[in-house]
Amino acid sequence: MSEPLPRADDLSATWKFVEPGLELILGSDVSPKMYMSVYTAIYNYCINKSRATQQQDAEVQRLNGNNNMNTQGSLLIGGQIYSKLNNYLAQYVQSLTKRPDESFLQFYVRTWQRYTIGAGYLNNIFDYMNRYWVQKERSDGKRHIYDVNTLCLLKWREDMFRKNVDTLINEILEQIQLQRLNKVDSSNDLSIAIKSFVSLGFDSNDLKKTNLSVYMNDFEKKFLELTREFYLNESNVFLQNNNVVDYMRKAEARLAEENSRANLILDEHTKKPLADVLNEVLIDKHAEAMYAAFPTLLDQNQLEDIHRMYSLLQRVPPTLxxxxxxxxxxxxxxxxxxxxxxxxxxxxxxxxxxxxxxxxxxxxxxxxxxxxxxxxxxxxxxxxxxxxxxxxxxxxxxxxxxxxxxxxxxxxxxxxxxxxxxxxxxxxxxxxxxxxxxxxxxxxxxxxxxxxxxxxxxxxxxxxxxxxxxxxxxxxxxxxxxxxxGEEEAVIQRLKQENSLEYTSKMTKMFQDMQASQELRSAFRDRALEDGSKDIVPDFTMYVLAETMWPFSAWKYPFKLPKELLPTQEKFEQMYNEKHSGRQLKWIWNHCRGEVKANIAKQGKPPFILSMSVFQMAIILPFNDRDTYSFEELLDITDLSSEYLEASIAPLVKFKLLNQKPAAPEFINKPNTKFTVVSEYRSKKMRVKFDYPLKIESKLESSDTQREIDEDRKNFIQACIVRIMKARKMLNHSALINEVIQQAHSRFNPTVSDIKKCIDILIEKEYLNRVDGDSYEYLA
Structure with a gap:
């Protein structure tokens, strides 16, 4: 473009000069010289006709004392240029032709890429018109007027996209299908074409606002429909010929493929509806098949496949x-x-x-x-x-x-x-x-x-x-x-953390009693040494336990302590009563143990140490005086019941410390049955244990334990009821039952019948009063 610039006031000459340049700008490379020539010609034309008017207006405004320059005249020039450009762009787009060796999609992408580059150049060339005339027209409400870049897109949409939309979309969808079948790999043309749909949607009221109407209506709907149909068919066929684990791997791979494709060629808007379609046809519709395979995977501990199933199903939360x-x-x-x-x-x-x-x-x-x-x-x-x-x-x-x-x-x-x-x-x-x-x-x-x-x-x-x-x-x-x-206290600490301080309070007090008992033992031994008592058992170990904290009951039946132990018992009671006036000691004989030194070993060997219950000690110590006693005599000596005596003497006979005559087990509790201590005891161990748990004790302990549990529960429920009613003053029956169950839940699950019984007890005790048949009031 070496010819001289046209006259600035001649529209025909100016457009004749500009038009060849526009074709070069839109269709091929742009030289800087040509670019500046076209820009200058358009600029000169736009400002030429208004220059004299502007000078006259300026002189009038100066005489009137107004220095504000008005460019209204120049703004009116752009309309003719805009009209010619509009017609030219329509003719240019319509003149674009497809090469014989290319598909429509390839043609579309090739021409779109060069056209949009040219549109950018045109927008700069017509910058003066954009900034003044276009801006003024749009501010006056003329929404059909656009800046040159948008005008280029509008012409492309009307004369290229709309006239060929079905062909273009079909070819794009066909390429996507071929990709899914691994028949083509490239996504570049697809990405460019699909992104053009986003550019072609714009809001006439706000050109800067993104508008996806073209993308959504012309492409996205058809794309999602095709995707649903493709994967519905593929998944059904695959599951008919493969197991669920293989299907899950296939679905996982397909989801990854589609996610990658969405990132490469689709707009962000499509990701959510695409995921919904894939989740529906690949996961939701085949969830039952996965559920059926789940137990087998658990049986075989297939953790990886279970995770794969979980990963798929969690994409559709209701299926979990x-x-x-x-x-x-x-x-x-x-x-x-x-x-x-x-x-x-x-x-x-x-x-x-x-x-x-x-x-x-x-x-x-x-x-x-x-x-x-x-x-x-x-x-x-x-x-x-x-x-x-x-x-x-x-x-x-x-x-x-x-x-x-x-x-x-x-x-x-x-x-x-x-x-x-x-x-x-x-x-x-x-x-x-x-x-x-x-x-x-x-x-x-x-x-x-x-x-x-x-x-x-x-x-x-x-x-x-x-x-x-x-x-x-x-x-x-x-x-x-x-x-x-330390180990015991560590467990109690963890129980307290898991439940409550109250839960372990009795256990904590038990340890305190053990510490106090140790101090008491030391004081007793010091006292015995001071008194010089020779009949005191030197290794006497006692425990003074708080009755309400320990799960033991005092011995309630007759029993005669062996005479060898009486002085120790009496001395300790005397010392304790002097130290703690008003307290009462109760002996738990059935839990007392001791060791007896027995000189009944083979000559030259040390004496045996026999570990026994105090009942067994009361049985065996009289044999220091005589070798034989009858069952009836032992009853008189120990004052034990026949049942306890039988249970205590049985281990002594079983392990052959005593010989029974007659020897048959059924004669052990007969009054005339004789028991004789052996003269020489045979055992490989020098320490022999006889104090095995008694069956009678086990039965009593079991019943005592259940009785304690039931009593504690009854007291706990009553405490809950009183606490609730004291706070609420009045409450109906159902609400009270529910609140008690809720409060007791951390310790046990109370039954409704147990709660009703406790309510009746509290009514009898006048803690509560029944009102209106179905409610209770708290009596202060």
Whole structure:
């Protein structure tokens, strides 16, 4: 473009000069010289006609004292240029032709790319018109007037896109289908074409505002419909010929592909509806098939595939609920099955060993019981952690299932009306764990406080566990069987953290009593040394226990303490009464133990040390005076009941410290049956244990334990009722029942009938008064 610039006031000459340049700008490379020539010609024309008018206006405004320049004249020039440009752009776009060797999509992308570059140049060339005339026209409400860049897009939309929209969209969708079938790889043309749809949608009222009307209406709807149809067919066919695990892998891969495609070629707006379509046809419609495969995956512990299923289903939150229910039911079944197998195994072992009377039929080892529970629980904790990534919903399902099978199973509740034995078995587990063990013993190597606390968390009757645990703790303390005080206190601290300070208050007081008893023993020994008493048992160890804190009852039946122990007892009572006036000592003889030195070993060997209950000591010590006593004579000497005497003497006969005549077991409690101490005791051990638990004691302890649990529950419910009514003053029956259940839930699950009984008791005690038949009022 070397010809001279046209006259500034000649529109025809100016447009004739500019038009060839416009074609070069839109269709090929732009030289700086040509660009500046076209820009100058348009600029000169736009400002030429208004220059004289502006000078006249300026002179008038100066004489009037107004220095504000008005460019109204120049703003009116742009209309003719704008009209010619509009017509030219329409003709240019219509003149574009497709090459024989290219598809319409390729043609569209090739011409669109160059056209949009040219549109940018044109926008700069017509900058003066954009800034003045276009801006003025649009401010006057003429929304059909656009800046040159937008005008270029409008012409493209009208004369290229609209006339060929079906062909273009079909080719794009066809290319996407070929990509899904792995027949083509390139996405560049698709990305450019689809992004052009976004550019072609603009808001005539606000040209800067994004408008996706073209993209959504012309492309997105058809794309989503095609996607639904494609994946619906593919998923149905795939599942007919492959298993669910392979299908999940396929679905996972497809979702990743579509996500990658969306990032490369689609607008952000499509990602959400595309995900919804994929979730519907790939996941929701085939969720039932996944549910059916879920138990098998759990059986085989296929954690990776379970995670894959979870990852898919969590994309559609409603589909997780059936999976959660399945997971919970499966854990229950596995827990119940494991415990049923344990019970059957225990029955077989008990049956095979019943000939020697070592075990009661169906006896359950608490360690194996808790171990079975923990193994099931840890298995599914691992599943939750690895496959479900610690999702709170699945953690809750695991907890719910654990509550069920831990509290109600073939061992815990063998009959529907049985109370759960899990608290008792867990307490016995803790007893085994915390008892002093031999140095070379590995019997508790697979036991831990963590396992104890895990099961404790799930038991419903925490009050029952506390009662059983406290009784066993009491035995460990008074019989010096606890491994260390530190371990015991650490467990109590964790129980307190899991429940409450009140929950462990009695246990804490028990340790305080043990410390006070130790100080009292030291004082007694010092007193005995000062008095020079030779008839005092030097190793006498007593425990003074608070009656309301310890799970023991004072001995209520006749018993004569051996004369060898009487001076020690009397001396201690004298000292205690001097120190604590008004307190009453009650002896718990059935829990007293001692050691007896017996010179009945083979000549040259040291004496035996016999560990006995105080009842057995009362039986054996008289044999210092005579070698033989009848059962009737021993009854008179000990003042024990026939039942207790029989139970106490049986181990002495069984382990051949005493010879019975007649020897048959059925004669042991006959008045004339004779018992003779052996002259030479035969045992490989020099320390021999005779103080085995008595069956009669075990029965009494079991009934006492249940009685204590029932009494504590009754008192707790009454306290809850009084506390609630004191705060509320008046409450109807249903509300009171619900609040009591809620408050008691952390300790046990009270029955409605138990709560009603407690309400009646409080009415009798005049704490409450029944009002209007269905409500209660608190009586201050």
């Amino acid at each position: 609920e059936p999976l959660l229910q399945q997971f919970e039911e499966y854990i229950k079944r596995e827990g119940l099955k494991a415990i049923e197998e344990l019970k059957e195994e225990a029955s077989k072992i008990s049956s095979s060993s019943s000939s020697n009377g070592a075990k009661k039929a169906g006896a359950i080892d608490p360690k194996l019981y808790v171990r079975t529970i923990i193994d099931v629980y840890k298995r599914f904790v691992n599943t939750v952690n690895v496959s479900f990534k610690k999702n709170g919903l699945f953690v809750k399902s695991l907890d719910n299932a654990s509550h069920e099978f831990i509290n109600k199973n073939a061992i815990a509740t063998p009959t529907p009306r049985s109370q759960s034995k899990t608290p008792e078995l867990l307490a016995k587990y803790s007893d085994t764990l915390l008892k002093r063990k031999a140095k070379d013993s590995d019997s508790t190597s697979d036991m831990s406080v963590d396992d104890l606390m895990t099961v404790f968390k799930f038991i419903n009757d925490k009050d029952a566990f506390e009662t059983h645990y406290r009784r066993l703790l009491a035995r460990r303390l008074i019989f010096n069987q606890a491994a260390t005080d």
